[in-house]
Amino acid sequence: MNTERLERYPSIPEAERRLAEDLIYWRGGDPVAAFAAYFRERKKAPPPATALSLDERLSRYIVEGSRDGLIDDLNAKLREAAPLAIINGPLMRGMDEVGRLFNDNQLIVAEVLQSAEAMKTAVAHLEPFMEKAESATRGTIVLATVKGDVHDIGKNLVEIILSNNGYRVINLGIKVPPEELIAAYHTHKPDAFGLSGLLVKSAQQMVVTAQDLRVAAIEIPLFVGGAALTKKFAATRIAAEYGGLTLYAKDAMEGLDLANQLFSAPTREALVARIRREQTALAATASAIRETAPATPELAPPRRLERVMVPAPPDLERHVLRDVPLIHLYPYLNLQMLYGKHLGIRGLVERLLEAGDPKVLEVHEIVEELKRDAVGRGLLHAHGAYRWYRARAAGDTVALFDASGREAATFEFPRQKDGERLCLADYVRDDADDYMALFAVTCGAGVRELASAWKDRGEYVRSHALQALAIECAEAFAEMLHSRLRTLWGFPDPPELPISEKLKAHYQGIRVSFGYPACPNLADQATLFRLLEPETFGLSLTEGFMMDPEASVSALVFHHSAAKYFKAD
Numbered sequence: 001m002n003t004e005r006l007e008r009y010p011s012i013p014e015a016e017r018r019l020a021e022d023l024i025y026w027r028g029g030d031p032v033a034a035f036a037a038y039f040r041e042r043k044k045a046p047p048p049a050t051a052l053s054l055d056e057r058l059s060r061y062i063v064e065g066s067r068d069g070l071i072d073d074l075n076a077k078l079r080e081a082a083p084l085a086i087i088n089g090p091l092m093r094g095m096d097e098v099g100r101l102f103n104d105n106q107l108i109v110a111e112v113l114q115s116a117e118a119m120k121t122a123v124a125h126l127e128p129f130m131e132k133a134e135s136a137t138r139g140t141i142v143l144a145t146v147k148g149d150v151h152d153i154g155k156n157l158v159e160i161i162l163s164n165n166g167y168r169v170i171n172l173g174i175k176v177p178p179e180e181l182i183a184a185y186h187t188h189k190p191d192a193f194g195l196s197g198l199l200v201k202s203a204q205q206m207v208v209t210a211q212d213l214r215v216a217a218i219e220i221p222l223f224v225g226g227a228a229l230t231k232k233f234a235a236t237r238i239a240a241e242y243g244g245l246t247l248y249a250k251d252a253m254e255g256l257d258l259a260n261q262l263f264s265a266p267t268r269e270a271l272v273a274r275i276r277r278e279q280t281a282l283a284a285t286a287s288a289i290r291e292t293a294p295a296t297p298e299l300a301p302p303r304r305l306e307r308v309m310v311p312a313p314p315d316l317e318r319h320v321l322r323d324v325p326l327i328h329l330y331p332y333l334n335l336q337m338l339y340g341k342h343l344g345i346r347g348l349v350e351r352l353l354e355a356g357d358p359k360v361l362e363v364h365e366i367v368e369e370l371k372r373d374a375v376g377r378g379l380l381h382a383h384g385a386y387r388w389y390r391a392r393a394a395g396d397t398v399a400l401f402d403a404s405g406r407e408a409a410t411f412e413f414p415r416q417k418d419g420e421r422l423c424l425a426d427y428v429r430d431d432a433d434d435y436m437a438l439f440a441v442t443c444g445a446g447v448r449e450l451a452s453a454w455k456d457r458g459e460y461v462r463s464h465a466l467q468a469l470a471i472e473c474a475e476a477f478a479e480m481l482h483s484r485l486r487t488l489w490g491f492p493d494p495p496e497l498p499i500s501e502k503l504k505a506h507y508q509g510i511r512v513s514f515g516y517p518a519c520p521n522l523a524d525q526a527t528l529f530r531l532l533e534p535e536t537f538g539l540s541l542t543e544g545f546m547m548d549p550e551a552s553v554s555a556l557v558f559h560h561s562a563a564k565y566f567k568a569d
């Protein structure tokens with residue numbers, strides 16, 4: 001299928017959409033007849049693109065994410081307008097429309113990236129005709145993932161979106177310390193900074209970065225974003241430390257919207273006033289909550305969980321899995337995450353696939369091709385290590401012992417302050433030998449470099465899809481390995497249990513990861529790394545306790561039949 005030739009949903013006239021939906025959902029008396037009658041006639045109508053003016057066609061290429069005919073039309077337009085006027089005129093109008101359609105839920109991430117690809121092709125074609133001094137920039141933004149953090153995918157999306165909407169973006173990469181940002185400020189004289197980070201620890205690193213920038217007397221606007229960051233944290237912690245304006249964006253498109261308002265004279269003042277107002281209100285609510293916080297209630301004693309029979313693992317050796325065939329992981333891919341969260345499909349992916357929804361099929365096609373290449377051309381590699389330890393709980397602590405009986409490590413887990421007062425240590429016996437497994441897996445080797453090369457070539461959809469596939473393969477690997485451990489441990493899942501149920505954790509025991517709500521202490525990653533030595537297959541830990549490469553997952557595995565996921569505080 002040539003996806004570029006597909007017409008986008010919002011471009012299909014309302015009446016035609018209704019006819020197609022009537023057919024899919026079998027609405028009305030005879031939807032087939034109505035559909036056939038309409039389209040039999042419509043075939044005779046001229047294709048809509050030729051009815052459009054040259055400017056409208058140029059905008060449309062961008063909105064449709066299509067390059068079929070784009071260069072010819074650009075050459076025609078060059079006979080009547082300067083290249084910069086073409087970029088700032090019909091092409092940018094197209095990108096503005098893409099932003100509007102995305103915010104209106106009519107376009108998905110993958111389609112926005114296709115539009116960015118068309119924009120990049122157009123600008124690259126026009127650039128040689130431009131004067132050296134000419135520049136179409138709305139502003140320069142220095143973008144970076146903060147110190148200790150290897151998060152790339154979110155930051156790269158921001159780069160693609162901003163750089164194809166008229167901004168000059170200087171992407172400093174990952175693990176960027178404040179000194180480097182300060183140096184970049186002096187070298188590039190940017191109009192704003194953009195900081196990204198995945199974890200809570202990175203949000204805290206943003207506070208430190210804001211303080212350092214302030215000490216360096218830097219006050220340009222500071223955009224911040226990331227999965228674990230909230231508007232409230234940005235207002236009460238980062239903005240409070242920074243000398244200039246701090247702007248939080250929940251996603252790349254909101255970042256673009258804010259940048260457009262900020263760097264356009266008519267909207268700037270109103271935006272700054274709104275953000276300051278919102279941040280003052282958030283800070284006031286936060287301090288009111290602190291003041292009225294009730295005294296810590298008397299803690300109910302924790303309930304003792306049933307002491308279950310302990311299954312014995314096959315051994316206590318360290319096992320290394322190198323180059324696990326990707327086809328063993330693929331069945332464990334969570335398509336809701338991959339197609340939904342990362343590529344933007346809205347709704348239940350499984351159901352949409354079954355119904356033959358065109359958008360989901362398009363995304364499916366892109367991912368399937370990449371999956372084939374990942375295997376055939378060796379784009380992704382899956383490595384991991386696992387090991388069981390003898391374990392014994394004492395209060396909220398679990399001690400691990402190696403095969404010789406020597407204490408190898410201890411983990412102290414937080415206990416819930418109210419409710420069931422759960423603590424992970426409750427899942428390990430305190431009166432007899434018990435066992436726990438640890439593992440670390442990665443599918444990220446080489447992904448950063450390849451995704452970056454594709455991004456620089458303007459292959460945005462593939463670049464983003466590769467990063468998304470890698471991180472979801474890491475998660476799939478974790479799920480597959482956990483399933484294998486249950487089998488080896490002597491309590492396999494029922495053979496009829498489908499993988500879709502495993503993805504909902506409908507099995508005995510749990511797999512938790514440091515940084516998740518039941519065991520939030522990320523510093524424990526260092527102990528897990530000491531025990532598993534994943535460095536031997538290229539997986540290392542940053543000073544922020546993040547695993548490098550990005551597409552990696554670590555876990556603790558408990559067998560207790562009553563074990564469940566919970567938040568400790």
Ligand code: B12
Pocket residue numbers: 150151152153154155157158193194195196197198199200201223224225226227228248249250251252253254255256341471472474475513514515516517520522545546547548549550551552553554555
């Ligand atoms: C998918 C996912 C993963 C994936 C990929 C992570 C990734 N790089 O994105 C995998 C499976 C690899 C993973 C691993 C881990 N994860 Co995780 N993960 C998630 C999840 C479910 C979604 C994250 C996501 O959407 N990523 C996709 C990218 C594109 O989104 P994004 O980063 O948010 O970026 C967008 C916006 O935030 C914004 N943005 C980002 N930066 C910027 C910058 C600017 C300037 C602007 C304007 C906007 C902007 O625009 C981006 C695009 O629209 C979140 C929970 C959640 N619902 O958010 C947990 C979450 C982030 N993970 C978490 C944890 C703990 C981990 C692990 C440490 C667990 C472990 N021990 O293995 C590891 C760490 C990985 C490592 N390398 O060390 C915690 C973090 C909490 C904490 N304590 O810090 C979360 C919040 C889950 C939770 N509720 O506990 N994870």
